[in-house]
Amino acid sequence: MKWMIRSLIIILALCVTEAFAIDGIEIIPDVVYGHKHGMALTFDVFKPKQNANGLGILFMVSGGWRSRWRPPEQSIGWLKPMLDKGFTVFAVRHGSSPKYVIPEIVEDVRRSVRFVRLQAKKFGVDPERLGVAGGSAGGHLSLMLGTASDNGDPKSKDEVLRVSDRVAAVVAYFPPTDIRPWINKLDDYPALNFEEEKGAAYSPLVHVSSDDAPTLLVHGDKDELVPLEHSEKILAEFKKHKVATELLVIKGAGHGFRGEDGERASEAMVDWFEKYLLKE
Numbered sequence: 001m002k003w004m005i006r007s008l009i010i011i012l013a014l015c016v017t018e019a020f021a022i023d024g025i026e027i028i029p030d031v032v033y034g035h036k037h038g039m040a041l042t043f044d045v046f047k048p049k050q051n052a053n054g055l056g057i058l059f060m061v062s063g064g065w066r067s068r069w070r071p072p073e074q075s076i077g078w079l080k081p082m083l084d085k086g087f088t089v090f091a092v093r094h095g096s097s098p099k100y101v102i103p104e105i106v107e108d109v110r111r112s113v114r115f116v117r118l119q120a121k122k123f124g125v126d127p128e129r130l131g132v133a134g135g136s137a138g139g140h141l142s143l144m145l146g147t148a149s150d151n152g153d154p155k156s157k158d159e160v161l162r163v164s165d166r167v168a169a170v171v172a173y174f175p176p177t178d179i180r181p182w183i184n185k186l187d188d189y190p191a192l193n194f195e196e197e198k199g200a201a202y203s204p205l206v207h208v209s210s211d212d213a214p215t216l217l218v219h220g221d222k223d224e225l226v227p228l229e230h231s232e233k234i235l236a237e238f239k240k241h242k243v244a245t246e247l248l249v250i251k252g253a254g255h256g257f258r259g260e261d262g263e264r265a266s267e268a269m270v271d272w273f274e275k276y277l278l279k280e
Contacts, residue, residue: 021049022073022076023076024048024049024050025046025047025048025049025076025083026045026046026047026048026049027044027045027046027047027072027073027076028044028045028047029044029045029072030042030044031043031044031045033092033111033112033115033116033160034108034111034112034115034160036095036104036108039095041093041094041095041108041111041112042069042093043058043090043091043092043093043112044072044075044090044091045088045089045090045091045123046072046075046076046079046083046088046089046090046091047088047089047123047124048083048084048086048087048088051086052086052088052124053085053086053087053278054088054124054125054126054129055086055087055088055125055126055129055130055131055273055277055278056087056088056089056090056116056120056123056125056126056129056130056131057082057087057088057089057090057130057131057132057133057273058089058090058092058109058112058113058116058130058131058132058133058145058167059079059082059089059090059091059092059132059133059134059138060092060094060109060132060133060134060137060138060139060141060142061091061092061093061094061134061138062094062105062134062136062137062138062141063135063136063137063138064097064136064137064188064189064191065094065096065097065100065102065105065137065140065189065191065192066096066097066098066137066191067093067094067095067096067105068093068096069093072091075091079091081266081267081269081270082269082270082273085270085273085274087131087270087273088123088124088125090112090116090123092109092112094108094109094112094141095108097189097190097191098190098191100191101190101191101192101193101194102179102191102192102194102202103194103198103201103202105141105191106141106144106202109141109144109145110145110149110165111160111161111165113130113132113145113149113164113165113166113167114152114160114161114163114164114165115160115163116130117130117163117164117165118159118160118163128168129168129277129279130167130168130277131167131168131169131170131171131273131276131277132145132146132167132169132170132171133170133171133172133173133269133273134172134173134175135172135173135174135175135256136173136174136175136176136225136226136255137176137191138173139172139173139174139175139176140172140175140176140177140179140204142170142171142172142175143170143172143175143177143204143215143234144202144204144207145165145166145167145170145213146167146170146172146204146212146213146215147204147207147208147209147212147213148201148204148207149164149165149166149167150164150165150166151164151166152164152165166213167213168213168214168276168277169213169214169215169272169273169276169277170213170214170215170216171215171216171218171268171269171272171273172215172216172217172218172231173218173219173257173265174218174219174220174223174225174226174230174231174255174256175204175217175219175226175230175231175234176226176230177203177204177205177230177231177233177234178203178204178205178206178230178233179192179199179202179203180196180199180200180203183196183199184196204234205233205234205237208234208237208238208240208241208243209241210241210242210243212238212241212243213243213276214243214244214245214272214275214276215238215243215244215245216245216246216247216248216268216269216272217231217234217235217245217246217247217248218231218247218248218250218257218265218268218269219231219247219248219249219250220249220250220251220252220253220254220255220256220257220261221249221250221251221252221253222252222253222254223253223254223255224254224255225254225255226255228249231247232247235247244276246272248264248265248268250264250265
């Protein structure tokens with residue numbers, strides 16, 4: 001029995017998440033925000049050690065609704081514009097396609113926001129001033145959080161689910177905003193293979209209302225995978241409901257930004273979060 005207890009202690013010790021720092025950034029890897037089917041849902045936390053402003057941004061690690069793990073030190077580069085301005089960034093991974101479909105994936109990212117809100121003091125961020133960002137599928141998930149959030153279920157036995165998943169600002173790069181025409185029609189995107197009658201529930205365009213978070217859309221006018229009209233249509237809905245919104249069109253850009261286009265998009269994203277998250 002003593003041997004079993006000693007072995008268990010060793011196993012638990014190996015599973016403890018330890019923070020480390022690189023180039024002035026404190027990194028807490030693989031924070032578990034939930035479990036499903038015996039597997040952990042995790043995010044990495046990146047926090048500036050010198051100029052942290054107490055504001056958090058959840059970055060949706062998702063492309064084609066596939067969410068991949070990578071060593072966190074490899075992510076600092078593309079998170080740097082936010083980190084340089086003092087934001088704490090949560091790189092959120094969800095249950096990935098092809099095993100999981102969009103309704104399940106959306107619940108995962110909802111839970112990530114609830115968890116960060118619940119643990120906001122631990123992470124040193126304001127629970128009422130959280131932003132969310134992502135590109136493509138990550139943009140879709142960001143818009144779902146911005147348009148279709150809730151206050152939590154006060155009757156839930158799970159303390160995380162009793163917390164709101166509302167966010168205070170959204171930035172979405174080239175996001176799908178209406179997935180209804182795609183359900184069960186795109187072989188390369190198995191996350192879209194679910195009941196067609198649920199399509200509206202997971203299309204941000206349908207959920208726009210006057211209490212939505214201020215939203216910046218960034219889209220290339222040569223995007224053939226997710227046409228510009230996706231952003232144009234939801235922009236019109238946001239304006240109709242008097243939601244603070246802008247659409248930055250990157251001329252000549254396709255599905256993804258590189259070089260100067262990427263720098264311009266990143267600068268616009270950071271400016272948006274500073275405008276709507278920083279206290280006056």
